[in-house]
Amino acid sequence: MNKAITEGLEFNPPMFEDGLTQWSRQDGLPGSDTYAASGNATLVAADADFASCLEMLKTESTQKLRSMQRTEILAGCYLRVTARVKAISGNLPSVRIGAFPIASNGNGIGGLTQAGPATQLAAYGRVETITAIIGTGSRGGVDLAWDNQVANAHVGLDLTGPNGGVVRIDDITIEDVTGAYLRTMMDWVDVRDYGAVGDGVADDTAAFLAADAAANGREVLVSKGTYKLTDHVTFNERVRFEGTVTIPASRRLSLVQNFDLGTYIDAFGDEEEGFRNAIQALFNFTDHDTLDMQGRRVLLTEPLDVQGAVYDKDTYANQRKIRNGQIDVAGGAPFEDTVVTANAAYDSGNPTRLSSIANVANIPVGALVTANAGVGREVYVTSVNVANSYVELSNPLHGAPASQTYTFRRFKYMMDFSGFANLQRFTLQDIEFLMAGQCSGVLLPLNGLIFHMKDCFFTGPKDRAITSHGTGCQGMLIDRCQFLSNENVLRVQDRTTIAFNVNKNDTKIRNNRANKFRHFAVMGGSGHIVTGNHFFQGDNETLGQRTAGIVFAEAQAKTIFGSNYVDNCYIEWTNEYDPNPDFASELSFGGLQILGNIIFSSGVPSSYAPIHVKPYGSGHYINGVTITGNTFKTIKGQALARVDMVDTTFADLDHSRYNDISVHSNTFYAVSNQFQNPITVPAVKGTAAANWDIDLTSYLPFGGEARVVQSVMPEGRITNASNVTVWDLPYATPGINGDRQSIRLSWPQASKGKVFVTARCDAPT
Numbered sequence: 061m062n063k064a065i066t067e068g069l070e071f072n073p074p075m076f077e078d079g080l081t082q083w084s085r086q087d088g089l090p091g092s093d094t095y096a097a098s099g100n101a102t103l104v105a106a107d108a109d110f111a112s113c114l115e116m117l118k119t120e121s122t123q124k125l126r127s128m129q130r131t132e133i134l135a136g137c138y139l140r141v142t143a144r145v146k147a148i149s150g151n152l153p154s155v156r157i158g159a160f161p162i163a164s165n166g167n168g169i170g171g172l173t174q175a176g177p178a179t180q181l182a183a184y185g186r187v188e189t190i191t192a193i194i195g196t197g198s199r200g201g202v203d204l205a206w207d208n209q210v211a212n213a214h215v216g217l218d219l220t221g222p223n224g225g226v227v228r229i230d231d232i233t234i235e236d237v238t239g240a241y242l243r244t245m246m247d248w249v250d251v252r253d254y255g256a257v258g259d260g261v262a263d264d265t266a267a268f269l270a271a272d273a274a275a276n277g278r279e280v281l282v283s284k285g286t287y288k289l290t291d292h293v294t295f296n297e298r299v300r301f302e303g304t305v306t307i308p309a310s311r312r313l314s315l316v317q318n319f320d321l322g323t324y325i326d327a328f329g330d331e332e333e334g335f336r337n338a339i340q341a342l343f344n345f346t347d348h349d350t351l352d353m354q355g356r357r358v359l360l361t362e363p364l365d366v367q368g369a370v371y372d373k374d375t376y377a378n379q380r381k382i383r384n385g386q387i388d389v390a391g392g393a394p395f396e397d398t399v400v401t402a403n404a405a406y407d408s409g410n411p412t413r414l415s416s417i418a419n420v421a422n423i424p425v426g427a428l429v430t431a432n433a434g435v436g437r438e439v440y441v442t443s444v445n446v447a448n449s450y451v452e453l454s455n456p457l458h459g460a461p462a463s464q465t466y467t468f469r470r471f472k473y474m475m476d477f478s479g480f481a482n483l484q485r486f487t488l489q490d491i492e493f494l495m496a497g498q499c500s501g502v503l504l505p506l507n508g509l510i511f512h513m514k515d516c517f518f519t520g521p522k523d524r525a526i527t528s529h530g531t532g533c534q535g536m537l538i539d540r541c542q543f544l545s546n547e548n549v550l551r552v553q554d555r556t557t558i559a560f561n562v563n564k565n566d567t568k569i570r571n572n573r574a575n576k577f578r579h580f581a582v583m584g585g586s587g588h589i590v591t592g593n594h595f596f597q598g599d600n601e602t603l604g605q606r607t608a609g610i611v612f613a614e615a616q617a618k619t620i621f622g623s624n625y626v627d628n629c630y631i632e633w634t635n636e637y638d639p640n641p642d643f644a645s646e647l648s649f650g651g652l653q654i655l656g657n658i659i660f661s662s663g664v665p666s667s668y669a670p671i672h673v674k675p676y677g678s679g680h681y682i683n684g685v686t687i688t689g690n691t692f693k694t695i696k697g698q699a700l701a702r703v704d705m706v707d708t709t710f711a712d713l714d715h716s717r718y719n720d721i722s723v724h725s726n727t728f729y730a731v732s733n734q735f736q737n738p739i740t741v742p743a744v745k746g747t748a749a750a751n752w753d754i755d756l757t758s759y760l761p762f763g764g765e766a767r768v769v770q771s772v773m774p775e776g777r778i779t780n781a782s783n784v785t786v787w788d789l790p791y792a793t794p795g796i797n798g799d800r801q802s803i804r805l806s807w808p809q810a811s812k813g814k815v816f817v818t819a820r821c822d823a824p825t
Contacts, residue, residue, distance in 0.1 A: 258285020353385025
């Protein structure tokens with residue numbers, strides 16, 4: 061920066077040959093004495109060193125020489141005043157640059173430095189160059205450091221020391237030297253000043269590193285251009301991109317001070333490429349654990365392979381998070397499903413393997429497996445062994461034939477983590493996934509722990525919002541997310557989408573909302589806590605069909621399902637991941653607690669039941685379930701026959717073996733038969749009879765048998781046919797009649813009256 065060049069300012073004072081009336085013996089203010097008639101100063105026309113110059117006899121202790129012309133002092137502008145001086149005769153004085161500061165109103169300003177460092181003249185005829193720098197900032201090398209009160213100055217020099225010496229002075233010059241201070245005045249350094257070329261061809265790596273090292277607390281500017289980087293580059297200082305960079309996928313650009321998506325988009329000139337490189341950096345340095353998307357929208361033209369972006373690792377266990385943004389898709393061929401059909405052999409002795417696959421190399425990891433028989437919901441390929449022609453699966457099959465044709469369908473996901481062999485403690489927060497029926501949302505890593513999604517929107521998945529194709533769902537947390545279906549206009553039975561699935565244990569699914577999927581969740585494993593969720597799946601059909609809102613696919617669920625809003629769908633409990641689905645010395649259906657839920661339906665037929673148990677093999681029974689504090693309500697359609705059912709598509713339960721069935725304190729609206737266990741019912745006989753049969757079919761849950769009579773309590777007198785009080789008690793026979801859901805009270809004599817009977821469908825433990 062040079063004001064004389066850029067703005068045409070003239071800083072130099074008048075030349076001496078223009079007349080000594082323009083040079084003051086005092087401070088240079090108007091009216092001060094000049095050297096025109098002083099008698100101790102004269103012009104020399106042809107000095108050997110200076111040509112035209114001023115010759116002066118020192119007669120005062122401080123002999124001042126000030127230009128009567130004002131020199132403008134600008135904020136941020138630094139002026140170097142130069143005078144060339146030589147001694148001619150007499151005593152040798154000291155010489156220094158001097159200047160008198162003037163305010164904008166024309167008054168002098170006191171209290172400021174008015175002289176630079178002095179130079180002692182040591183020999184006659186030797187030319188000495190005297191300099192001083194004037195400026196409005198106290199920076200290194202500034203001799204007269206003034207403040208912004210100063211608008212102008214009268215510039216010149218001082219002679220100090222003994223009188224009687226004669227000196228000659230060349231014309232005084234003033235030059236703008238602000239450029240020397242520019243880098244320390246500005247809060248940035250430019251990579252071009254450190255050798256960066258920015259032509260996209262030259263390697264600018266070293267220049268970037270040098271600029272960052274020199275910044276020393278200032279910002280680094282990547283000015284316009286395309287900069288080729290060939291190695292890792294870390295900016296420890298803040299950086300601003302006007303230009304863009306290119307870098308190999310195996311190398312990282314790490315921005316320590318402004319690690320955010322916006323800066324990476326600026327760096328690469330492309331939001332998708334910027335997002336990939338920001339994710340790579342997130343996994344590769346420890347100064348930040350969170351990538352802030354800054355509310356930015358990223359449009360993906362292909363699925364984002366997260367491990368491929370990270371490049372150099374497929375396991376990671378430190379906490380990392382991506383938050384606060386929106387991800388959209390362009391759609392098209394990169395997001396189309398890959399579909400492979402193949403014949404495969406199956407052996408229940410190795411229940412997670414399909415073998416003897418001729419075209420196994422075509423099957424992608426993460427593909428959904430379907431077939432005509434024996435394949436449960438949400439079974440995926442976890443690995444492919446080309447050499448031995450087999451694939452491994454996420455869950456066992458249930459009674460699949462020895463050989464059949466399978467379909468392997470690989471959905472495409474916005475964010476695909478499947479390249480990670482193990483990923484732990486990763487979080488997606490405040491992100492909207494805009495799938496618009498073009499693709500699926502997130503594919504989890506093969507293995508991992510505590511993958512956390514919170515406050516996210518999954519909008520319009522084509523197939524799945526979140527998929528676990530292995531054990532990367534262990535301990536998964538899904539909190540306060542919205543799952544918005546792409547199938548709103550379809551009938552319930554025509555829908556195919558699923559919000560998420562789980563294969564492993566100990567997930568926490570809390571306070572989410574989902575609408576009109578085929579299933580909200582398919583959950584294998586056990587130890588889950590599902591609470592505070594609202595999922596609804598109805599349609600506009602009259603007496604329409606309903607599907608499972610949530611599927612618990614492990615017989616030993618060990619799960620709490622509480623305080624949810626189950627809306628126009630049902631809870632389904634299966635053992636579809638059991639490779640030998642018939643009961644055989646194992647834990648059968650147990651450990652599920654359904655507590656304090658709102659379970660609502662509308663426009664459904666009487667056959668609809670909101671709680672299903674579906675055994676995939678024979679001999680199973682219920683060995684521990686709690687269903688309490690729930691509200692069951694239906695409107696607009698038919699009253700429900702009951703709220704519980706056993707789906708016998710594959711097999712029935714063994715109703716004679718039920719244990720620990722706790723069903724009570726529920727409320728019912730428009731439900732004809734209200735289940736409960738233990739159940740207390742009145743038995744009234746108006747005509748004396750020795751045997752009283754009491755049918756409990758309407759009450760006992762899941763078709764349970766009347767196995768135990770806990771108590772019989774008369775209300776009022778029990779009398780015989782002659783109305784004489786009967787003091788004898790009856791004995792009870794449980795499990796009578798063909799369905800064994802009735803009990804019989806046998807009296808010593810024919811009796812009539814009213815008793816309350818409490819019975820159970822489970823054996824006491």
